[in-house]
Amino acid sequence: MDYSTLKAKHRSLRDSFPSDLSLRIHRSLSWLQKAELSNDDPDAHFIFLWIAFNAAYAADVDELYRTTERGMFESFFDLLVAQDHTNQLYDLVWSQFSSTIRSLLNNQFIFQPFWDYQNGRIDEAHWESMFRQSKARATQGLTRQDTGQVISIVFRRIYTLRNQIVHGGATWQSSVNRQQVRDCKALLSKTVPIILDLMMDNPHEAWGEPFYPVITDI
Numbered sequence: 001m002d003y004s005t006l007k008a009k010h011r012s013l014r015d016s017f018p019s020d021l022s023l024r025i026h027r028s029l030s031w032l033q034k035a036e037l038s039n040d041d042p043d044a045h046f047i048f049l050w051i052a053f054n055a056a057y058a059a060d061v062d063e064l065y066r067t068t069e070r071g072m073f074e075s076f077f078d079l080l081v082a083q084d085h086t087n088q089l090y091d092l093v094w095s096q097f098s099s100t101i102r103s104l105l106n107n108q109f110i111f112q113p114f115w116d117y118q119n120g121r122i123d124e125a126h127w128e129s130m131f132r133q134s135k136a137r138a139t140q141g142l143t144r145q146d147t148g149q150v151i152s153i154v155f156r157r158i159y160t161l162r163n164q165i166v167h168g169g170a171t172w173q174s175s176v177n178r179q180q181v182r183d184c185k186a187l188l189s190k191t192v193p194i195i196l197d198l199m200m201d202n203p204h205e206a207w208g209e210p211f212y213p214v215i216t217d218i
Helices: 003-016 019-037 040-058 061-065 076-083 086-094 100-107 112-118 123-146 149-164 177-202
Strands: none
Touching: 003 019, 003 177, 019 040, 019 112, 019 177, 040 112, 040 149, 040 177, 076 086, 076 149, 076 177, 086 100, 086 149, 100 123, 100 149, 100 177, 112 149, 123 149, 149 177
């Protein structure tokens, strides 16, 4: 699936969608299109894909980021997995990207507590303990083939990479972070279209209200 396919689907179905969902899809598709047009710039492609995801997710990520790893993104992906009757996300996690996901889960450079340690907010033992716990939870999800749990943990790591880039903590086209940018970009490029497809197939699920509604009368 790509922007053109999903845009055509949205046009054909949007009149039957709740307005909040249609707005989410419309916004997300606009950024997915921009991401596809930026395919020759991995950093830009990654950033635009993240915006496309966040437009569909449409919750206050920064607020959730201050809670536990368990809560971040998990309810959203659990709902998607529950509606994924053709196993698109399952195949993505367990067939197409299984090795990439394992690599991301073992990469401390996209694990926020590692950077909290580097910045003196926590001690070394604390971040290492948190990393072991996170990997143990991910391993548990992998063992049980819990797609929602695994992909939510991976997206927490992707979110850390997003913060590094958007907040100026990385250099454009840096050789230091090329592997994680490539891996996260590749995973997002497949996951975001599936998310939009599932949301459009299940328009009356509780996807929630857009965090930034359209305000036309000021």
